[in-house]
Amino acid sequence: QSVLTQPPSVSAAPGQKVSISCSGSSTNIEHNYVSWYQHFPGSAPKLLIYDNNKRPSGIPDRFSGSKSGTSATLDITGLQTGDEADYYCGTWESLLSGVIFGGGTKLTVL
Amino acid sequence: EVQLVESGGGLVQPGRSLRLSCAASGFTFDDFAMHWVRQPPGKGLEWVSGISWNSGTIRYADSVKGRFTISRDNAKNSLYLQMNSLRAEDMALYYCVRSGYYYLAQFYFDSWGQGTLVTVSS
Numbered sequence: 321q322s323v324l325t326q327p328p329s330v331s332a333a334p335g336q337k338v339s340i341s342c343s344g345s346s347t348n349i350e351h352n353y354v355s356w357y358q359h360f361p362g363s364a365p366k367l368l369i370y371d372n373n374k375r376p377s378g379i380p381d382r383f384s385g386s387k388s389g390t391s392a393t394l395d396i397t398g399l400q401t402g403d404e405a406d407y408y409c410g411t412w413e414s415l416l417s418g419v420i421f422g423g424g425t426k427l428t429v430l
Numbered sequence: 431e432v433q434l435v436e437s438g439g440g441l442v443q444p445g446r447s448l449r450l451s452c453a454a455s456g457f458t459f460d461d462f463a464m465h466w467v468r469q470p471p472g473k474g475l476e477w478v479s480g481i482s483w484n485s486g487t488i489r490y491a492d493s494v495k496g497r498f499t500i501s502r503d504n505a506k507n508s509l510y511l512q513m514n515s516l517r518a519e520d521m522a523l524y525y526c527v528r529s530g531y532y533y534l535a536q537f538y539f540d541s542w543g544q545g546t547l548v549t550v551s552s
Contacts, residue, residue: 352536353537355537355538357475357539364525364542364543364544364545365475365525365539365542366542367538367540370530370538370540371538376540406474408474408475410475410539412535412536412537416491416492417489417534418477418480418489418491419465419467419477420477421474421475421477422474423474424474424475
């Protein structure tokens with residue numbers, strides 16, 4: 321069982337917006353940066369968002385991240401069928417002195 | 431271009447050892463902390479271990495502590511993971527990952543290798 325809680329799946333129609341939540345605690349999300357990863361099965365995961373809300377170069381602004389208290393959110397607007405993938409949040413866990421990931425969310429674009 | 435190429439995976443019996451290697455290129459290796467992340471079949475991402483730029487700070491997931499050892503050789507631009515006393519639950523695709531920070535207490539994984547598969551079975 322992951323320390324960070326994500327919904328197992330989310331879905332929306334092409335062109336719509338979807339939000340993926342990542343719930344943690346005061347020992348992880350609240351005082352540490354959150355990053356988000358997109359993972360297509362068979363490929364290496366890809367960094368989408370780092371330091372809560374920053375996008376690496378090459379990531380479209382359809383992807384955005386935010387954090388409030390012990391939770392973080394990844395928003396994807398203008399959904400495309402090519403966005404169908406697994407999405408993971410990650411942060412530092414101060415109690416364990418290590419990295420933790422959420423359980424992952426499978427995005428389906430209907 | 432940043433490249434991370436893992437090697438050393440394979441089929442191993444429970445209780446035996448395996449050493450993974452990661453050859454890094456395209457960046458100044460000793461400017462970055464490095465990590466190993468794994469994905470068991472059908473499951474999500476799991477962090478295994480991390481090492482700071484100068485090997486001064488090392489951390490492990492509880493599931494591998496005492497059995498796995500991470501190390502790096504900055505002169506050879508290489509990262510290693512010595513895995514001892516392997517168990518069935520260690521079976522996974524192991525990724526070599528670069529952190530955007532040189533220390534461990536914060537991170538983001540901006541570059542990933544393609545992974546090397548470790549199969550633990552008798």
